[in-house]
Amino acid sequence: MSDIQFPSKILENAVNEFSKLPGIGRKTALRLVLHILKQEKESAYQFADAITTLADEIKYCKSCYNISDSDICSICSNPRRDHSVVCVVENVRDVMAIENTHQYQGIYHVLGGLISPMDGTGPDDLTITPLEEKLKSEEVKEIIFALSTTMEGDTTNFFLYRKFQQYPVKFSTIARGVAIGDELEYADEVTLGRSLVDRQPFEKNAL
Amino acid sequence: MSDIQFPSKILENAVNEFSKLPGIGRKTALRLVLHILKQEKESAYQFADAITTLADEIKYCKSCYNISDSDICSICSNPRRDHSVVCVVENVRDVMAIENTHQYQGIYHVLGGLISPMDGTGPDDLTITPLEEKLKSEEVKEIIFALSTTMEGDTTNFFLYRKFQQYPVKFSTIARGVAIGDELEYADEVTLGRSLVDRQPFEKNAL
The missing domain is CATH 1.10.8.420 (RecR Domain 1)
Structure with missing residues (x-):
């Protein structure tokens, strides 16, 4: 054509x-x-x-860098959200996906990408400095990493974990395992192996 | 979502x-x-x-109803095109497809749709009256129907053929047959049957 x-x-x-x-x-x-x-x-x-x-x-929230109609987004300005828990995600779509689960009551921090030497994206291209400011000035108790399980995601996870070691914060990542509704035989071996290592007490899952 | x-x-x-x-x-x-x-x-x-x-x-050519930047499109206003041959097509995309072959030197007439009682499209919704005006006033010698081989296309072909019987014009349709490069065994039987009935002298195709 x-x-x-x-x-x-x-x-x-x-x-x-x-x-x-x-x-x-x-x-x-x-x-x-x-x-x-x-x-x-x-x-x-x-x-x-x-x-x-x-x-x-369109604006980006000055606190979490999520897309917003105002200077501070509706999540960051909501007093009923738990401001001591910060979920670190790559982009706006991830925020929307997590919000859609209605399972999370904390706030977010949108990195705007992942560290990727191949694509020329370094730590300075991401919103890492404002995240550190948040750790310094606010009463953040937990950082949840919710990044892709790709090389870039793992690199970024590790970089942030090392950089923020000095702060008295609990670090966690979202659970990885066999998806709910999936047949075991079709799960990939890395995920299946991880789901065995990270096994959970039965009562917790059998609510 | x-x-x-x-x-x-x-x-x-x-x-x-x-x-x-x-x-x-x-x-x-x-x-x-x-x-x-x-x-x-x-x-x-x-x-x-x-x-x-x-x-x-954007405008529609006042002569052929093709999309145009001016009142008369570049094809209709081109004196080197053969204005005695009119190719009747459904829409602008068909004009572009035929132009892309560089095999046609006549002009076009864009119907703007096909007769389809199911979709509520009747002859009055198409540019049939201006096409008839063209037959009356201009020195059109041949009408080529290049419509889809669907029920709607065949209905429209037949309607126009009947309606314009009174004019001293030659009617033709584009050739139907096995596509060039296609394997015979994969051609559908209607097309293959038609290609046998409409067989052509060998010399003509072996240029």
Whole structure:
């Protein structure tokens, strides 16, 4: 499709813009653009406006770096959340995934990435300094690492654990094991092995 | 994801707008929106601007109803195209697909859909009257039907063929047969049968 002849520069420009999005090829982009053209003009304005507003008005919480409509996000400003427990995550999607479980009452800290020498992401590219400030000034009692079990996640976990050794804080990571509802025979061996080593008293799980 | 809690109304609104596009679910929409947030603001403005311009400025050629930047599209206004041959297609994508073959020198007529009683699309919803005007006023010698081989495509073909019987025009349809490069054993039997009935003199294909 690279040498495709568009009947209109405006159409071509819109297709090019959509093609810049991740996972959207030129054929899909054309389909999306023709869909927008079929709608009322009002829908297109509304769509464009949502994007402009997104770029202009979205903020990042000054405390946890989560996406927010205000300077301090609704989680950090909620007095009913436990501000002594901080869950360290990679990005906003992880916050949303954990919030969706309705199992967590503490606050978050969004790193904005993981340490990855391959991608050129070092500790200075992440929000590690503000996290340390939080440890210094606030009454944080526990840090929960909820990062991916990838090389980057493990590296970041280890880096933070070493860096924050001096603070009187309890460190924990989310439990790894066989997913609920999964058949044992299909679990990968690393996860299955880990689930045996980290076995839990039966009563605790049989609530 | 329907009960997902967004940390921001602005984020939620943008995700909702993206979810309205065909084939874009809420998870994909969130991924696209977070991608836009990661870029420079300038990219987001450019994207939104492409959509607004699309809605505001795109035109449909007054002669063939193809998408165009001007009142008459670049194909209809090209004196080197053969204006006596009109290829009837369903939509703009079909025009682009045929143009991409570089095998066609005539002009087009975009119907804007196919007759489909199931979807409530009748002849009056299509650009059939302007096509008839073209037959009346211009020196059209041949109409090529290049519509889908679906029930809707066949119905539309037949409707147009009957309606335009009175005009001294040659009617043809694009050739149907086994695709070039395809193995015979994998061709469906209707196509294979049709390719035998419509067999062509050998010399013609062995150019």
